[in-house]
Amino acid sequence: MEIAELEAQTGLGRDAIRYYERRGLLGKIPRSANNYRDYPSSLIKEIKLLRSMQALGFSLDEIHEVLKGLRSGGIHCMAGARLLAEKRQSVEQQIHRLREVSRLLAHEQSRLEERARRHDRR
Incomplete structure (x- = not known):
């Protein structure tokens, strides 16, 4: 999905999505043939979890570890x-x-x- 759809599905702005991406919180984002980012639909759930954890006081580093563990199944x-x-x-x-x-x-x-x-x- 393109970033506009991810924005609509999560309520998160483009700048925040790109910030989280630069911080490594969204994992590796594949690119389509035209070199646009192709955000997987699984990110919707992850971004909602990320925002909830952030609201509860988790640091971005802590969130990164949790999301990385969930993605790998190796937490x-x-x-x-x-x-x-x-x-x-x-x-x-x-x-x-x-x-x-x-x-x-x-x-x-x-x-x-x-x-x-x-x-x-x-």
């Missing part, structure tokens, strides 16, 4: 499990911090609402 299970466990712990810590911020915001909201009610009675 080392324990190494992969350790990496995922570390990222999961990081996500859990972020959730904990967000809950703390949410509680603080709820407390301040209540305080301001109470203050507004007292002010309106005067």
Whole structure:
């Protein structure tokens, strides 16, 4: 498929696709007879995985290792499990911090609402 179709299927812009390609995240992209890149349809799934992993805080180097392992079928299970466990712990810590911020915001909201009610009675 051409890059325009890959853009449409993934929601990722051309510049980002080319950036990921230069970083080696998309593997070897074959070229057609007219020397255009011929992106395999399997990249749609890989790009969606890449974007999800990136949103969860995986570095591009970590993502590269995971994608390379998936493509070759040779991902080392324990190494992969350790990496995922570390990222999961990081996500859990972020959730904990967000809950703390949410509680603080709820407390301040209540305080301001109470203050507004007292002010309106005067």
